[in-house]
Amino acid sequence: MTDYQKVKKDQNVKLSSLIISAFTQDMNDLQQKEIQRKINSLTDGFKKIAIRQALKRNKYLSNQSDEEQSKLRQGESYKFIDAHRIILEELLERYQTDIYKGLTDKDAKLRSLKQKNKIKIITQNSMLKRFLKELLTLFHLLILLASILCFILYSQQKQFQMLVTAILLLCFVIISSIIGSYRQRKGQNILENIEKSIPKNCIVTRDGEDRQILSINLVPGDIIKLSEGMTSPADVRIIASTDLYVNKEIYTGSSIEEYMHPECSNKENPLNTNNIIFLGSKIVRGKAKCLVISTGVDTLIQDLGYKCSQEDYFPDSQLKKDFDQFLNIVSIVLISITIFTLLINLGKSEIFGMQYHLQYMIGMIVSGLPLGMIILKTSYLLIVQKQLNEENIDVNYIEAIAILGQTTCICTDMTGTLTLNKPIVSNIWYDDKARLAKNKQLALPTEKLQYNIQTDKTLIELMYCATLCNDSNFDDRLPQQIIKEVVNNKKMSFEQKKEKLQKEQEQYTKDLKKKQWIDWPCSGIHHNENALIKFFQPLKDIRIIRDEQPIVRDFIKNKAKIPFSISSKFSSVICRNNKENSHYTLYTKGAPSVVWNMCDKVMYKGEVQSKNSSWEIKFEKILQLYGEKGERVLAFAKLDLPQEEFDYNFQFNMTNPNFPLNNQVFIGLISQLDPPDYGSANMVRICKQAGIKVIMLTGEESLTATQIAKSCNVITMQTQIELNKELNVGEKVAFQEAQALVIDGEEVAKILTREEGLPKKQKGLILKEYLRKPEVIFSKVQPAHKEQIVKTLQKTGYLVTATGLTIRDTPALRQAEVGVSFAIQGDQVAKDTSDIKLQNDQFITLVKGIEKGRLAFDNLKKSVTFCLSSTVSQIAAFIFFYLSEMPFGLTPIQVFILDIGLIHLPALLYVYLQPEIPVMERKPELSNQVNKKMIFSSYLYFGWFSLFAGFLAYFSVLSDFGLSYSDVKGLSALKVYVPFVGDEYDPQSPWLGNSLLRHIYPCDSSKNYETNQTFLDWQYDSHIFFDLRLAFAECQKDGSWKSTFIKEESQQNSYNLCQNLGLNIFNSRPNCYTTETFKYAQTAYLYASSLVMIIQYYISKSKIQSVLYDRIENLAIPSGIFLQILTLLIFTLIESINDTFSTRKLDLKYYGWFGVPFAILLVILEELKKKLIRDQLSNSKQQKQKNVDQEADPEKKSLKEEEKKDKKENEGFEDEKDNLIYKNMHFNQEMQNKFKFFIKKNENTWIKRNILI
Known part of the structure; x- marks a missing residue:
């Protein structure tokens, strides 16, 4: 391909991007006209090619879902900004405006009609909408259906218990829906805060006149004027400026003002250029004339804020998704089982009462659904949130707590997180000597320092320069x-x-x-300046120094200073010196290379020498030395201004300097180091031990980032830079072979640029390969890259916790599973949109949060397992009794009490359990909160113990009343002849003493008397005061009635038993042959199953430790057991309450003793399981210790390494021999580098084999 063809191809690609943006972006008319102009400038052939490429790309976009398209279009508008690099004349032509006259009123009005300069506030779902969304879930709809069915039954039966059940279920579903829709997110709509900062009025030039208008009426193409104290009302391009300094904290997170000017300082990234002022930036000093390039919804802040303010950008957490999915599955299975069992009974020849079917449906819903699951989860996390607050962690989104415990990768900032963000002076270089700069106040009295302020004249000059060219002061406020x-x-x-x-x-x-x-404390906003005065203050009071040489005033009566800026990279100050041949001294501080180039002389032992090649070499060597240490270096210089030119009346101009900045005298260098935070290195080590990858993202240079990463244990292996430097194998091979990577932000930008326009599956492959390395850090990384890094990590399989400082970090904070902001360094937007906020900005606090999250995740799983285990016993009981056509073993209201009082409230106390083994000594659990193992434990293991205990108690009580299973089977399906009040059973009477039967005596066995029959109320108190032998009657051939309640062979037996037990054991109630019998059986069922649940509650608090030798560390579990027992006693012993809940007082032998065998069996099985787990852990620990011992033993270690080495060498040799030698040594540069790397790694082996290359 010729150079001409390459140029034309590049033009086509750029034009294609413009056309694509026209298809995919909501661009304004001016931008579309610009695209049309560029299209028309091409020849027909190239125009067709460009349009064909654009249409092809648009077809790809149209095939994406709406959600995917929105993700492609939003949050990346800065990539389409080119107003910073276009020459001013072309830009004015694009916007059809005049630099002096501005727009005409007519043009401005026409443009204003299309769009106002107003940020679009995203309307988010109200609490009511979220509540209705939660209420209409299948889980809550089923509970609501149960409540409605209870109201229907109450309308028919007028049973107070049914009304109580209906009200309880209704209240529960409302509370559960409210809690389920609860989101404790602060500042979901971050654009509201930004809108408040926009000024109401601004000065604009229209028709050649300056006038004040409402900012809302600004349009693209307007010429506006900004001055000190104003806030930019739109995105603007600087046309002309005077001493302009702007605070862009909302975009950069830094409170340092930046010097702005009309020239473009960064063509690649408009976010970092110095000729664009974005909406919301504050003018700190100076004034400017600007061109409005974007207003309202087209501004950068709208684009960033829109992405972070959408309702769908706050998706449900994985924890909530897991719970919702599980509840939906349970609901569907429950509906299926209920319908299936209903069809079985409804299909029988004898159809029994609809009330019984409705009671069954209510029972299935109440027993089959884990009612308190949502309330348990939210209440549980709220308690953990309070615990985290005590650890300096504010939780904005409570479900992030459990997700935090599953973290597998942390993307963390460096400054102020891994480091103290309090730089200290570490080394100084003057008089051609590097010296350790230990602070005098930290040195021992007898310790000899490497510098001497009394004898080192150059050090005195260095002290004066560092102190005077410094805005910091000690702050005693x-x-x-x-x-x-x-x-x-x-x-x-x-x-x-x-x-x-x-x-x-x-x-x-x-x-x-x-x-x-x-x-x-210091008042300076620059930490490096604070470090300087803290170092020199013990040598000489800085107030004395500043009094000796005060800063002079310039021609506008401001202090004669040139502030530091990113573009100039130096700052200067002019002080009065009172010397014989000079009245003023210019002091300069800044980047070493910049300050060095401003100097032509060097100070050596107080004397001035010419700067020559020897000094150049010395300067480069010391810079390289400090650079390798990762230290930030500042250079200092001075210039005494001659009094002949600069007398006492000279007016200094600091904007356009009227004094020399070059030809200064170089004094020396001061290096600073931001020390690692206390314990950060140990915390990173703990994270790695816990299976958590730590990736550092910083804006610092690579060398500084590498050194800090090594001091904090983020990097412990050789990086690709060090590997290439040592072996000289080339960058590509070094990247492949190194286990630790230092990736520059420019490299990330290049990768992302190359991947633009590629299909979704092909994006991120290069970054994936980088991120799969064990240790990775990113230097000079831009906030815009963070989101892409987080996305790639998630695609690689990591669960990411990311930290951020500014609004530009918010996409990454939202993309990560857990977003973490900083209370001290972070801006308000980042704080409001993050999930978690660290009050002290320390990495150690984040690790503590992960530890708490892991413990919370573990304990929450124990709570969920315990809660789910009760449902299987309840639902199986209802199905059994329903299919057997027997009175139910539990009523819905009893199940409700069992779930809330005996299960969910005690389960909440698991939150206070301490870990059995340190949670940070194992890998993170990535399984769902409700997984297969938990379902097996709950439904197929624990639940059946309480079920069989309940059955044993239920049928034992019935047996004591003389009723066998065959006697009660099918009772609920039979209609009976309800006797009148006062009727007494008389077996000798032809109508058995039933007055209803007396009216149809003698009976005719050939006739059907069904119209006189009704179904009994087995669950409540409608039919408790008559003898069931009166109700169950059958017409005989002789015209008399015979009781069919109990079989003939057991009638006498049961009669004698009831006579003996009726008044003594069961509290003087008439029990035998009444529905009251089943109330006692139900209460016994409740006690027996509850005893097993209490034992399970106690043994489930640990998965490893034996409960037989377990110490009670806190009162949480005993309190839960006390709550369970108290709930049982209250609802069974207090007569006014047990009448409502259909429970009864029992004899001592029925209070749960039937559950003892099953509880003992459960304890034995659990202890055996725990013993197996302990043995397995012990064996694993012994094996690890054995490996450690082998590593510690030099002979064993040497032997082991030799074996591994030989094996690896043999494999490597064969591979290399096949790939290299057998191909006659014809290989490219990459293969040569690999070959060179292989030889150096296996040098000894190659010598042994006498292989010559």
Whole structure:
């Protein structure tokens, strides 16, 4: 391909991108006209090619779902901004405006009609909508159906218990829906805060006149004027400026003002250029004339804010999805089982009462659904949230707590997180000597320092330069937190507050004076300047230095300073010196290379020497030395201005300097190091031990980032840079072979640029390969890259926790499973949109949060397992009794009490359990909160113990009343002759004493008397006061009635038993042959199954440790057991309550004893299982210790390494021989590098084999 063809191809690609953006972006008319103009400028052939490429790309986009298209279009508008690099004349032509006259009123009005300069506030779902969405889930609809069925039954039977059940279920479904829709997110709509910062008015040039208009009426193409104290009302391009400094904290997170000017300083990235001011940026100083390039919804802040404010950008957490999915599955299975069993009974020849079917449906819903699951989960996480608050962690989204415990990768910032963000002076270089710069106050009295302020004249000049060219001061003012506490105290009067503040200030100053200077707070916003004054203050009071050489005033009466800027990379100050031949001294501080180039002389032992090649070599060597240490280096220089040119009346111009900046005298270098945070290295080690990958993302240079990463254990192996430097194998081979990578932000930008336009499946493959390495850090990375890095990590299979500082980090914070912001360094937008906020900005706090999250995740699984195990026993009981056509073993209201009082509330106390083994000594669990193992334990294991215990109790009580299983089977399906009040059973009477039967005596066995029959109320109190032998009657051939309630062979037996037991055991109630018998059986069922559940509750608190030798560490579990027993006693012993809930007082032998055998069996099985787990862990631990011992033994270690080495060498040799030697040595540069790497790694083996290359 010729150069001409390459140029034309590039033009086509760029034009294609423009056409694509026209298809895929909501571009304004001006942008579309610009695209049309560029299309028309091409020849027909190239135009067709470009349009064909654009249509092909548009077809790909149209095939994507709406959701995927929105993700492609949103949050990346800055990529289409080119206004910063286009020459001004072309830009004015694009916007059809005049630099002096501005727009005409007519044009402005026409443009204003299409779009106002107003940020679009995203309307999010209200609490009511979220509540209705949660209420209409299948889970809650089933509970609501059960409540409605209860109301229907109450309308028919007028049973108070049914009304109570209906109200309880209705209240429960409302509360559960409210809690399920609860989201504790702060600042979901971040655009509201931004909108408040936009000024209402602005000065605009229209028709050649300056006028004040409402900012909402600004349009693209307007010429506006900005001055000190204003906020930019739109995205603007600077046309002309005077001493302009802008604070872009909302975009960069840095409170340092940047020097802005009309020239483009970064053509690639408009976010980092100095000629664009984005909406919301504050003008700190100076003034500017600007061209409006974007307004309202087209601004960058709208694009960033829109992505982070959409409702669908706050998706449900994986925890909520797991719970919702499980509840839906349970609901569907429950519906299927219920319908199937209903069809079985409805298909029988004898159809029994609809009330019984409705009671069964209610029972199945109440027993089959884990009612308190949502409330349990939310309440559980709220308790953990409170615990995390005590660890300096604010939780904005409570479900992030459990997800935090599953984290497998942390993407963390460096400064202030892994480091203290408090740089200290570490080394100084002057007089051609590098010296360790230990702070004098930290040195021992007898310790000899490597510098001497008394004898080193160059050091004195270095001290003066570093102190005077410095805006930092020691701050003895009362901290704002103390002031706020006093001012906000409503109990104190104004005078009391004033007096209190005065006392606090005196005490604070007194306490400060006891501290060393290095511990004093500073007022400077630049940490490097704070470090300088803390180092030099013990040598000489900085106030004396500044009094000796005060800063002069410029021609506009401001201090004669040139502030530091990203473009200039230096700052200067002019001070009065009172020397014989000079009145003023220019002091300069800045980047070493910049300051060095401003100098032509060097100070050596107080004398000035010419800068020659020898000094150049020395300077390069010391810079390389400090660079390898990862230290930030500042250079210092001075220039005494001659008094002949600069007398006392000279007017300095600091904007357009009227004094020399070059030909200065180089004084020396000061290097600084931001120390790792206390314990951060150990915390990173713990994370790696816990299976969590730590990736550092920083804007620092590669060398600095690498050194900090090594000091914090983020990198412990050789990087690709070091590997290439050592073996000289080339970058590609070094990348492939190194286990630790240092990736530059420019490399990330290149990768992302190359991948634009590729299909979704092909994106991120290169980054994936990088991120699969064990250790990775990113240097000079831009916030815009963070989201892509997080996405790639997620595609690779990691569950990511990411940290962020600014609004530009919010896409990454939202993309990550858990977004973490910083209370001290972070801006408000990042804080409001993150899931978790660290109050002290420390990495150690984040690791503690992960540890708490893991413990919470483990304990929550124990709670869920315990809660689910009760449902199988309840639902199986209802199915058994329904298919057997027997009175139910439990009523719906009893099941409800069992679930809430005996299961879910005690399960909540699992939150206070301590870990059995340290949670950070194992790999993270990536399984769902409700997984197959948990379902097996709950439904197929634990639940059946309580079920069989309940059955044993139920039928034992019935047996004691003389009723066998065959006697009660089918009772609920039979209609009976309900006797009148006062009727007594008389077996000698032809109508058995039933007055209803007396009216149709003698009976005719050939006739059907069904019209006189009705179904009994077995669950409640409608039919408890008559003898069932009166109701169950059969017409005989002789015209008399015969009781069929109990078979003939057991009638006498049961009669004698009831006579003996009726008044003694069961509290003087008429029990035999009444529905009251089943109330006692139900209560016994409740006690027996509850006893097993209590034992299960206790043994389930541990998965490894034996409960037989377990110590009670806190009162959580005993409190839960006490709550369970108390609930049982309250609902069974208090007569006014047990009548409502259909429970009865029992004899002592029925209070749960039937559950003892099953509880003992459960304990034995659990102890055996735990013993197996302990043995397995012990064997694993012994094997690890054996490996450690072998590593520690030099002979064993040497032998083991030799074996591995030989094996690897043999494999490697054969591979290399096949690939290289057998191909006659014809290989490219990459293969040569690999071959070279292989030889150096296996040098000894190759020598042994006498292989010559």
